[in-house]
Amino acid sequence: MLFRIDPTAAEPLFEQLAVQVRSAVARGDLTAGTRLPAARDLAASLAVNLHTVLRAYQELRDEGLIELHRGRGAVISTRAEQDYLPLREALDLVVRESRHLGLAPGTTTALLKEALR
């Protein structure tokens, strides 16, 4: 999968990483049993501190989204087998309707944030 981080963004780096894993699972790009890169490799690759990646992985483990095994690295857990399809379809609908109404992306995300509160 594609990991991208922006050190100039306000969001902490570990959170940026965790968000991408969560979205990849929801999109269906990461499925149960898929191995994430070793924390050390990913940290070196992105030129970030090892602890940044470890913190992201620990967050995801605490949420039950991944399992951390000594020596085997991080593996997407069976929780990722939840059916995200209705959510993806609903999101597509939101996007379509927003475009249809000519809403700015900012307006739609604001509405989503409000609704999720």
Place this chain on the structure above:
Amino acid sequence: MSTRTHPTPPRTSRGTVPHRGTTTVLTLGVPAVVVLVAVAVALSWRDDLPDPVAVHWGSDGVDGYGSLTGHLVGLTALTVVLCGFLWLVGFLGGRDSLTRRLAAGISVWSAVFFAVTFVGTLAPQRGLTDAAETGSTSGVLLAGLVAASLLGALAARLVPADRPQPTTAPVPPGAPTVPLAATEQATWVREAAPDGARWFGIGVAVLMAGIAVLSRQWGVVAVLALVLALLVVMLGPWTVTVDRDGLAVRSLLRRPRVLVPLEEVLEAEVVEVRPVHEFGGWGLRTGNGGRSGVVLRRGPGLQVRRTGGRVFVVTVDDAPTGAALLNTLAARARHQDDASPR
């Protein structure tokens, strides 16, 4: 390995193949010496050997006989054809150190394996009048395999590495890219998984191992175990990484690996790969036109055209994302170089 020519002509001048002298010494010279020594040793034993000599063993002992001369001609012809072919591959298509290493390694491996098994199976026949009395020689197979693997690996190591060939050429405007902010860093990691071919190979090896265990040919068992281990490493899974260093493709044990530095990337693209047609099989390969690859399945692969006329391909899912990121990072690195010349 396939000798078919590349279906699409290369778009850049390909330059000459480097290190042809070393390729000739390692891929042709060394195997020739090894086989000549084996032939000389066999000829010096001529008067002590039975006629005909035993040339093949089954589970119940010797089951094939032949004349020493025929046996010698067979060994020499086999080596000349195989090593000559590998030399041509390295000499004509060895733009990439990986191709030259594979050619030299396999050539030396074959010559040593043939020579050791040849001499090793003749040695216990000295002084016999009837070759049928020769005992089991399955230990020779193991000795040949170990010696061949060590010397083959040594030959591959002795092949000179590619010298760095950085380019400042811009990535072609039509190449796929991903939108990436100037401040963003990105890494694409993907496991390249093999398809059914690997399981077929492993299945065959397990079946043969089962037969060997039942027939109690322990030399054969050891040989099969080594082949099985090699199969598992070569046929995956491999990890493919695209990041600020370029493209890295690593085996399960991290070695062997293929690294394409970002500054040697001309363009990355997605191509359809047919393992048997284009590479003659699966694994770490040299294919048509000297193209190298980690070929694990049929289907889309990430192909990189790199400097020096080299082309590398790895069969991996979601190759479009990997190719686009590689183009993006290469373009960005060149752009930065323009802005701040060192």
